[in-house]
Amino acid sequence: MSDLKKIKEEFLSKLNKKLNVSEINQIKTDLFGKNGLVSSQFKKIGTIADSERKKFASDLNIIKDEFQNLINSKINEAEINEINEKLKKEKIDVTLPERNFVRGKIHPVSQTIDEISSIFSEIGFSVEEGPDVENEYNNFTALNTPEHHPARDMHDTFYLDEKKEKLLRTHTSPVQIRTMLKDKPPFKIIAPGRTYRSDSDQTHSPMFHQVEGLHIDKDINMGHLKGYLNYFIKEFFEVNKIKMRFRPSHFPFTEPSAEVDIGYQIKDGKIIIGEGDKWLEILGCGMVHPNVLKNVKVNPEKFQGYAFGIGIDRLAMLKYGINDLRSFFECDYRWLNHFGFDPLDVPTNYRGLSR
Ligand code: DAH
Numbered sequence: 001m002s003d004l005k006k007i008k009e010e011f012l013s014k015l016n017k018k019l020n021v022s023e024i025n026q027i028k029t030d031l032f033g034k035n036g037l038v039s040s041q042f043k044k045i046g047t048i049a050d051s052e053r054k055k056f057a058s059d060l061n062i063i064k065d066e067f068q069n070l071i072n073s074k075i076n077e078a079e080i081n082e083i084n085e086k087l088k089k090e091k092i093d094v095t096l097p098e099r100n101f102v103r104g105k106i107h108p109v110s111q112t113i114d115e116i117s118s119i120f121s122e123i124g125f126s127v128e129e130g131p132d133v134e135n136e137y138n139n140f141t142a143l144n145t146p147e148h149h150p151a152r153d154m155h156d157t158f159y160l161d162e163k164k165e166k167l168l169r170t171h172t173s174p175v176q177i178r179t180m181l182k183d184k185p186p187f188k189i190i191a192p193g194r195t196y197r198s199d200s201d202q203t204h205s206p207m208f209h210q211v212e213g214l215h216i217d218k219d220i221n222m223g224h225l226k227g228y229l230n231y232f233i234k235e236f237f238e239v240n241k242i243k244m245r246f247r248p249s250h251f252p253f254t255e256p257s258a259e260v261d262i263g264y265q266i267k268d269g270k271i272i273i274g275e276g277d278k279w280l281e282i283l284g285c286g287m288v289h290p291n292v293l294k295n296v297k298v299n300p301e302k303f304q305g306y307a308f309g310i311g312i313d314r315l316a317m318l319k320y321g322i323n324d325l326r327s328f329f330e331c332d333y334r335w336l337n338h339f340g341f342d343p344l345d346v347p348t349n350y351r352g353l354s355r
Pocket of ligand 1: 170171172173212213251253254283284285286287306307308309310
């Protein structure tokens with residue numbers, strides 16, 4: 001049998017097996033590589049006797065074409081097979097139920113902040129933020145609380161340096177100052193965030209949360225303050241009626257100042273907000289003191305308004321029936337699993353705040 005015939009038979013039978021792409025490529029090299037069998041036959045043409053050379057060359061070309069076509073179509077076929085097998089193996093059935101993975105929960109304080117922000121944004125307040133590390137000026141002096149003012153002692157401040165220039169903010173009120181210094185009136189903002197005082201028991205934690213409110217414009221009076229707070233409390237507790245009372249109080253940065261209580265009762269061991277004859281203090285507020293406005297270069301003859309500061313943790317405790325403030329900050333996973341919220345249920349006023 002001639003060499004060509006041998007090559008043809010041997011390689012046809014090789015290519016007839018089920019091969020993958022790299023095996024076929026190997027055969028391609030064996031035949032057509034630099035020292036491949038077909039390539040070597042081409043080199044031989046010159047040594048063949050004149051009488052046989054023409055036939056030899058034509059047979060060789062036919063074999064070459066045959067194998068090249070065959071190899072190309074085999075590679076095509078093998079590639080398609082490989083892709084199909086991969087697709088079969090890597091298929092994801094999106095209709096299958098989810099596997100058992102642990103989903104995190106939103107902390108009740110974060111949930112409450114989201115709810116508060118959602119309610120106030122609906123009625124035109126934007127959300128501002130300030131740093132936890134404040135300077136003494138923003139936290140006290142600019143808020144009409146000069147040095148030696150008794151209100152400073154009441155705040156149990158954590159100072160961060162000996163000169164008492166830097167501190168952990170004792171309330172969110174310094175965000176009022178920051179906001180008014182960086183923009184021009186009117187202002188209509190809330191500022192939720194962490195606050196700090198050196199105090200710790202069942203109802204006090206050294207770190208707690210407040211939300212500040214500030215609304216300054218040309219004709220803002222205490223009626224607006226009452227109306228907005230009344231609306232907020234009803235929305236927050238998801239009730240139609242609320243009992244609310246303003247008690248005269250004192251804050252250096254407001255005049256007049258008030259504390260606000262909401263009416264509640266306890267029925268079958270549960271707190272019911274908006275009914276009953278018990279009162280619970282939930283916030284401090286008042287008309288922004290002209291000195292505060294002067295400190296931030298707002299003309300009190302032209303602009304005035306109200307401010308308020310609400311304890312967020314206390315609202316969250318009331319709404320979600322949590323009775324020890326400290327549990328908020330213990331990072332107990334079982335507690336969070338029980339009281340936490342689904343991260344996909346973002347509170348909105350339309351869909352409901354706390355489903
Ligand atoms: N900053 C006060 C506190 O922490 C709360 C407060 C009272 C904020 C009256 C206000 C306000 O904006 O007008 O006790």
